[in-house]
Amino acid sequence: MSRFRTQLLSTLAVGVFAVGVAAGALAQDTTSHPAPMAMAHEHHRGGPWEHVDGRLAFLKAELKITAAQEGQWKKFEAVVRANAEEMKQKAEKFEAEHKARWEQIEAARKAGQPVERPAPPSLTDRLDRAEKMAAEHAKHISEMKAVLAPLYASFTPEQKEKADTMLARAIGPHHGPHGFGGHHGFGGGRFGGPGPGDQGMHGGPGRPGPDGDDDGDMPPPPDLPDDAN
Template structure:
């Protein structure tokens, strides 16, 4: 159970928002005034958003759809960050409590992914054929997705976090 949680937490913290690890971008002004852990998390979310914006070559005409997608990424990151902070702060939890916390996090992850897909649909439909190719290449993964990690069938080895689940934007 702990191993599964560590894997989920790692996936959450290593989110790349449908992308390979982007080059760091400057922290937003609001992140500079936040507590250290939160500032780092907010900066990571904003880095992923900036990376995807550049990677997909978002045009001014697509900004409305892009902003809706980016806002979902931010909201998902905030939700997951709060859940992991609560989990980290919990002490003397029973096995049942531990499982319930894990279930809550897993459900939030699934709910966040659904919101992200719903926000990405109109954005993807607004992309040019060239942009769709970029998105398809950026978001594509051939391995199965489980908790933000790639698992090779039959090998049991965990690899890098997958682009698809990373867009949930986790702490």
């Protein structure tokens, strides 16, 4: 599959439940501290919310949306854009908080002070987070279905065949580490809640997985013992 088409499918997955999955990743406590260079690299790579208009235009052309289907298509586009924008805002908020935490660590290190690390989330905290993720996931699936089902119903057999091929990869059936939430899901694993042993919640090494532990290989920040990771 071409890189552009992969990005397109990533964007569509964002439209389905970008915020639902992102919320779980962004809710991870900022107790993992990537180096500034790693953070800059991640920011440079951008997220799956980028170039949404271009990818939607590509999909529209591929599906050969007709004038009669235009109204329902615009509703579909609106959901994708709204969810992508919300995900972008959550991601930017997370990055700002993460950067502030890193700066706090650096200031403590320079002052020769110990770095205090928040306690990891408890089992019930994690269950609460999973419950919230599931609820938001269901909400965004319902929103997408409300606009996509009538659009799909208006398709010709040829359009349906193409939609089944292009959209199915983005919105199902896999919801595990190789579906929406993992490194083969939307955004290449960025904010996708990867499974244990994956690249981490932000697509980079050493970032926490869904269990709150660091599954990657990035070294700990200054003044933090190795066993803290």
